[in-house]
Amino acid sequence: MRFSSGAFNVITALVVLGGTGWAALALALTGAGPEGPHWGRALGALVVAGLAAFVWKKGSRLGAVGVVVAASAGLHFWAFSHAPSNQREWAPDLVRMARADVEGSRVTIHDVRDFRYRSTTDWDASWYTATYDAKELTGAWFIVEPFSGFYGAAHTMVSFGFSDGRYVVFSVEVRREKGETFSAVGGLFRQFELIYVVGDERDLVQLRSNHRRDDVYLYPVNASKERISDFFLDMVARMNALHEHPEFYNSVYNNCTTNLVRHFEKVSALKVPYDHRTLLPAFSDELAYELDLIDRDAPLADVRARHLINARALEASGQADFSQRIREGAARATTSSP
Structure with missing residues (x-):
């Protein structure tokens, strides 16, 4: 299946934006407790967005997608480093x-x-x-x-x-x-x-x-x-x-x-x-x-x-x-x- 240049740009933009949003949520919510989401930590997603935007501006749409995919993969492994526990201050x-x-x-x-x-x-x-x-x-x-x-x-x-x-x-x-x-x-x-x-x-x-x-x-x-x-x-x-x-x-x-x-x-x-x-x-x-x-x-x-x-x-x-x-x-x- 072949996409027009415009459609390709839209799809890659959605992937970059969606992936950056997912990264922000992962950083904010993984390991969060009664204190609520770690919104300060979620600002790290701006680094991903900035790097993806830089690569995009240089003319590499796929490169921008690659930045987001790589960051998401890294965050996935980071999230799984958080182990569940039965020892917390429970409700x-x-x-x-x-x-x-x-x-x-x-x-x-x-x-x-x-x-x-x-x-x-x-x-x-x-x-x-x-x-x-x-x-x-x-x-x-x-x-x-x-x-x-x-x-x-x-x-x-x-x-x-x-x-x-x-x-x-x-x-x-x-x-x-x-x-x-x-x-x-x-x-x-x-x-x-x-x-x-x-x-x-x-x-x-x-x-x-x-x-x-x-x-x-x-x-x-x-x-x-x-x-x-x-x-x-x-x-x-x-x-x-x-x-x-x-x-x-x-x-x-x-x-x-x-x-x-x-x-x-x-x-x-x-x-x-x-x-x-x-x-x-x-x-x-x-x-x-x-x-x-x-x-x-x-x-x-x-x-x-x-x-x-x-x-x-x-x-x-x-x-x-x-x-x-x-x-x-x-x-x-x-x-x-x-």
């Missing part, structure tokens, strides 16, 4: 990191979070230790929380139910430092560590439905007991591994939904397509619907309406049988072996 709700002792099918999870909220910023902190038997699993639920005001953005979680009536939720999240706030852009530049938060539904679900007032969908997963058991144990194994090998969160490939997808693919024969429904997890239930992982006995809009739990969650606020009450009136998916 109060993320100060503990769940871990488990595994003996066959019996899993004892330490630091299961069980906060009681008066608001999103006011709570009574509590953690507990509990033992679960994977042989006693009765089902799994896929949870989707679309974010208000952010098209396509959402948080996804999975909850496991046991024959004794208990439920435990696994939530893959950004582990914020004290005073730090989440940024999707910062999540592209190794700004946040990754954590598997394990908690009671009265904490992790009620926080979102009753206090953040986001829509919350609770879909029973259509899968065999063996698949659900394997999924549960695989999540426990990865949760434990993060204690020895911390990782950075990444807004594109190491987030809440991509981790759930990898767990699912590991324990099933299905390959999940990576498309907008994974990148924008507010539509992840559409993908689960397509893969027959949630109810398909009605159009997706009707299935969504059936499993929207906010009204039931508000009525069950603070109740000991919260988990049972948010499931009332929503038909279970049939068990099969995807």
Whole structure:
């Protein structure tokens, strides 16, 4: 394909400008903490821009692109020199990191979070230790929380139910430092560590439905007991591994939904397509619907309406049988072996 001189100039200019902008963000956000972006450090991108402009003025468009590409490559290696850590001054709700002792099918999870909220910023902190038997699993639920005001953005979680009536939720999240706030852009530049938060539904679900007032969908997963058991144990194994090998969160490939997808693919024969429904997890239930992982006995809009739990969650606020009450009136998916 041949480009005209004008088109070539436009393309190379966009590459230079885009690369310089990426360099500025990388310098500002990589390793940033509660103090916020390092905008002074980001001024280093002006050196790249100045050198590229100088080469461009000398008549070498490709040379200017080469300057930006070389600088970006160097910054990439510099960014990867920043190692993730479990030793920081963490936000109060993320100060503990769940871990488990595994003996066959019996899993004892330490630091299961069980906060009681008066608001999103006011709570009574509590953690507990509990033992679960994977042989006693009765089902799994896929949870989707679309974010208000952010098209396509959402948080996804999975909850496991046991024959004794208990439920435990696994939530893959950004582990914020004290005073730090989440940024999707910062999540592209190794700004946040990754954590598997394990908690009671009265904490992790009620926080979102009753206090953040986001829509919350609770879909029973259509899968065999063996698949659900394997999924549960695989999540426990990865949760434990993060204690020895911390990782950075990444807004594109190491987030809440991509981790759930990898767990699912590991324990099933299905390959999940990576498309907008994974990148924008507010539509992840559409993908689960397509893969027959949630109810398909009605159009997706009707299935969504059936499993929207906010009204039931508000009525069950603070109740000991919260988990049972948010499931009332929503038909279970049939068990099969995807």
